Each structure stands twice: as C-alpha cells, then as structure tokens.
Amino acid sequence: MSGRFRPRPGRVMQGYKFALDPNAGQEQALHSHCGAARAAYNWAVSWVTASWRQRKAEATYGIGEDELTSWRPWSLPALRKEFNRIKTTDPRFAEWWRENSKEAYNTGLANVAAAFDNYAKSKQGKRKGARVGVPRRKLKRKARLACRFTTGTIRIELDGRHVTLPRLGTIRTHEPTAKLLARVQGGTARILSATVRHERGRWFVSFQVEMVREITRVHQPDAAVGIDLGVTHLAVLADSSGETRYEPNPRHLDGALKLLRFHSRRVSRRQGPDRRTGRKPSKRWEKANDERNKIHHRVANLRTDALHKLTTRVRAEYGSVVVEDLNVAGMLRNKRLARHVADAGFGEIRRQLVYKGQRNACPTIVANRWYPSSKTCSACGTVKAKLPLHVRVFTCDACGLVLDRDENAARNLVALAAACTTGTGVAGDQDTSGVSKPRGADRKTRRQRPGRGGRAGGASLSHQRWEEAGDRCRDAEAQLALW
Incomplete structure (x- = not known):
C-alpha cells in the first residue's frame, strides 16, 4: 500500500469497523486465535494468583513475612518473559502454540496485565466507579471471541474488498473499505492495530487509525x-x-x-x-x-x-x-x-x-444529576417541590405556564448553556460549597420563589432566612467593634 503518512497538527485516533466474510478455513483460524488469547489469559491469571495462595498457605504455618514466597509480577513484560519460557515445555501449549500468531497470546497477556492493574487501583481507591474484583479465568462457553494484532502485515488491499492480517492471510470484507483505503493512500491516515471480534453472529475487524481530521464547521456554531x-x-x-x-x-x-x-x-x-x-x-x-x-x-x-x-x-x-x-x-x-x-x-x-x-x-455541557430540569419553570424560574413521573404536563403555580414536561426540561437545559460552569465543573450544580454527598444520596428539591438566584430559581426559603440572619449578626458585631 503506497502513500506515506505525513504528520500534521490535528491528528486524532479513530476506528474503522468492517464486517468480514471468511471462508471455512479462515473462520477456523479466527476461532483458533481467539481461543489462544483466552488460553494465555487463563494461564497468566493462574500463574499470578498461585503465588498469592502459596503465601496464604505458608502464613498459616507461622512462616515469617521475609521467608514467604515472593510475589509474582503481573506487568506485561514479566508475563511475556515467563510465557516464552514455558510455552515449549508446558503440555498445555507445547503441541499447538505454533499454529497461531504471537499476537494472539500477547492479547491475553495484555488483558491480564490491565485487569490486575485495575484491581490494584480499585483496591487502593485510585480508580473511579464500582469496586473491581480479582481477575478470574474465562470460561470457553462465555468468553468473547477477540484477538488484537499490533505487529506484522496489517493492511487494506488495493481492491477495496479485502484485508490482510498476520497468519490469517487475506480475508474478504462484507462491505467496501474505500474510505479508509483512500485516506491511507493519500497519506492522511496510518493503521496502528487491528482487532478481530465475533459479535452479533458474524466476524468483524476494527482498525485503530491515526489520522489527520479537519474540523468541520457546524451550521449554527453560536x-x-x-x-x-x-x-x-x-x-x-x-x-x-x-x-x-x-x-x-x-x-x-x-x-x-x-x-x-x-x-x-x-x-x-x-x-x-x-x-x-x-x-x-x-x-x-x-x-x-x-x-x-x-x-x-x-x-x-x-x-x-x-x-x-x-x-x-x-x-x-x-x-x-x-x-x-x-x-x-x-x-x-x-x-x-x-x-x-x-x-x-x-x-x-x-x-x-x-x-x-x-x-x-x-463543547458538550453535562447538567448535574440533581439539577431539577423538569421541576423548574422555564418562564419564571419557580421550582416545584414534587413532580411525579406520571404527570406529563408541567403547570406553574406562579405564572400559570402550561407546557409539556419534556419540552419544559429541554428549555431549562438550553438555558444552562449561557450560564457559567460552577466549581464542580458540571453545569447546574447549585450546591458546591458543602460537602459532596455519596453516590446514590437523595437530594430533595425544595420549593423556590422566582427572581432569586438567577433564571433557574434561587435559594430555598430556609437558606435565604439563614443568610438574612447572618447579615444581621455581622452588622451587630461591626457596631460592637466600633463602640
């Protein structure tokens, strides 16, 4: 494939996905590569966790911390080195590991390294989201068939209907690849890797491409x-x-x-x-x-x-x-x-x-999860205390606005585009001074009067009274200081 990639400003990473039409032999080879990735993954999980179980067993016999079996590393270079050492002698791989590309085994090892890193960061509190458990072995009947190629012959054929992958050869695509082929030949794209995956009843190949993408002007930028x-x-x-x-x-x-x-x-x-x-x-x-x-x-x-x-x-x-x-x-x-x-x-x-x-x-502005877009009147800014889900028409008690519930919420959301982003970095977050509440906490919307605190409604009545009381106290302290 001709065409040299010319680096320019504005390079982005983009994926191109094509459906494949492999023949019987190629489909068998695809299954073999994905199975090899799963076998390497299971071996790495067992190899790393074996040292954990050994240390736990030794601790029950009263062996000191310094004399326990050393931890086995889960970094990708360490896993590669150990797998290359045992693949020719281990009966699980010795007879058939040469049938597949090395990238198949590297796929499983890389996934194990990432899984253990996620587990360690989650346990240390450095990873957001739900807690991640210890990586487990993949079952053959449940594992997703996937294999990633980063080296070797990875290209789009000049006819626009075939792709070439390491050890798998040239496979026909179900749809034309003309768009990606034109970019590669023009020097504005470079293929970095390819991933084959079986989903929705057929095989797909996804190319990770580094390309120069010009910014397209939208019809209404303002x-x-x-x-x-x-x-x-x-x-x-x-x-x-x-x-x-x-x-x-x-x-x-x-x-x-x-x-x-x-x-x-x-x-x-x-x-x-x-x-x-x-x-x-x-x-x-x-x-x-x-x-x-x-x-x-x-x-x-x-x-x-x-x-x-x-x-x-x-x-x-x-x-x-x-x-x-x-x-x-x-x-x-x-x-x-x-x-x-x-x-x-x-x-x-x-x-x-x-x-x-x-x-x-x-830009894409994300409104705070607790922002009452459906409860707020888009005309006067009054906030209802409650608005059940079955009530599909919003009726404002202050100005008498009657509007579809979803349309009223959309109008309140577009009003946030002109508002300033608060300290949390999320639009519509009206309570940023206090301690952040844990995920899943219940923030109840209090009734608010129009004309206080901006278009979307002001502070609650109780909050306003506290502010007025604080102002009176500060005035009294100032008078005492002067006296």
Missing part, C-alpha cells in the same frame, strides 16, 4: 440546544432560538417482540443443551436458535443506526449541546421501565454526542 431524553419521545430538542423539535422513539425491540416470542417458543420445544447431564443440542435446536438470534442482531443494528443518525444530525447543526447526567443504572432497576430504557440507549446517545462534538471542536 446556537445551543438542550436535549431531554425520554421513553415517550426519544429526545426533545429545544434550541436557543426558541424552536422545539420532538424526535420519535423507534421502539425497535417492541416491534420485534411478537416475532421473538414465536421463535423463543419454537426453541423451547426442541432439545437444547444441558450442562448437568452433558446433553448436546440437536440440529433443529441450533437452527431455531440461530433464527432467534438473527432477530436480536437485527434489532441491535437498527438501534445503532438510528442513534448514529440522530447524534450526527444534532452535532452537524448546533455548536453547543446540553445533556443530563442520567442515572441509567438506577433506571434499569425499575422493572416497569427497564426494557424501554435499555431499548432507547440513553448512555450511548450521550457517548456519541461527546466524541462527535470533539471532532468539530464543539
């Missing part, structure tokens, strides 16, 4: 839009010019439920696998299961396509986008809304808006 996500409507968009647009919810899963029930009943009537007795599935069960999986894959593809079209359209039009920091994990615990929330893809919408905004050098 305009902002607030996006309120929901189930009735997928998104309600209110821009700074006062225009409101409703994006319908496609409900792809709901449209396929009837067909899924039919195929699920067909699968349940046939002889499936049984782990307890070791029974193998029948051919008719496998055929029926494949037909059911095709429906799930189609729903997932339709959802992905719809979300990409929505986020691309929004990012190509507005300069600033305001979204909410939704507690999606908490919503999924609601048994009445879980299926609809999962089908909408709230988290994926926010992720795409953020990275697509970075391409155009446009």
